[in-house]
Amino acid sequence: MPVGIVLLLSALVVLALILRYDMFERERAWAVALALLLGAGLMAVAGWTSGRQIALIGHPSVLNIASAAAIHEEAAKMLVVLVMVVLLGQGDDPMDGLIYGSLGGLGAAIEESLTIWHTTGFSSIGAGQEPVRLLGHAVMGGLGGFGIGALLRRRWALAGAGVGLAVLLHFAWDMHALGAPDAGRPQLASAARAIAIMITGLGLYAAAVVVAARWSRDRFAPGSPIPLLTRWRRKPRPRT
Numbered sequence: 001m002p003v004g005i006v007l008l009l010s011a012l013v014v015l016a017l018i019l020r021y022d023m024f025e026r027e028r029a030w031a032v033a034l035a036l037l038l039g040a041g042l043m044a045v046a047g048w049t050s051g052r053q054i055a056l057i058g059h060p061s062v063l064n065i066a067s068a069a070a071i072h073e074e075a076a077k078m079l080v081v082l083v084m085v086v087l088l089g090q091g092d093d094p095m096d097g098l099i100y101g102s103l104g105g106l107g108a109a110i111e112e113s114l115t116i117w118h119t120t121g122f123s124s125i126g127a128g129q130e131p132v133r134l135l136g137h138a139v140m141g142g143l144g145g146f147g148i149g150a151l152l153r154r155r156w157a158l159a160g161a162g163v164g165l166a167v168l169l170h171f172a173w174d175m176h177a178l179g180a181p182d183a184g185r186p187q188l189a190s191a192a193r194a195i196a197i198m199i200t201g202l203g204l205y206a207a208a209v210v211v212a213a214r215w216s217r218d219r220f221a222p223g224s225p226i227p228l229l230t231r232w233r234r235k236p237r238p239r240t
Helices: 002-020 029-057 062-087 096-120 129-152 156-178 186-220
Strands: none
Touching (some): 002 096, 029 096, 062 129, 062 156, 096 186, 129 156, 129 186, 156 186
């Protein structure tokens, strides 16, 4: 099943990219797995709650669907971060919020793909959609998780920016995905809009990674370089 293979390979690649940023203190394997499972489970809950909201509104417009999905799904990913960092005490690294938010987003994306497979079959999905879906949810979850991490450290402006941008990017993407094509040159305009949203999201995510990495470096290895591009990890310390 080609799309299933693409989904699996894309998930592994995105997972590797997320763990690449865990440079100064390695997350435990069970915590990584649990964050993925929580992201998938809470995504299913978010799908139900957003559907209930639309039903209560009684007007399933593109605007209402996009706003409900953005709020409920990003809240679900942020809840993953709160469970991992606050309830389970896995938040001693300033990068943890971003990592767990990204993992929650990846789990959410996998659940969304499997739900579409279950309801309509993979034949209705283009293989090229899977990497975009997985990376997009991971990026948005990471931004929201970064915001939660900043909030716990009383970095109010960065907290508001991370959470707000995660919801805004999700809303913009859903408006693009659900909206009607532009008149005139629909394919070109639609592609340009999609690329602009993706580039914006990746740029914001990269900025959040740099800030979080500096916080981690200042805590665990003051004065050392940040090995984002030089090696997989710099002397990771196991949790005690």
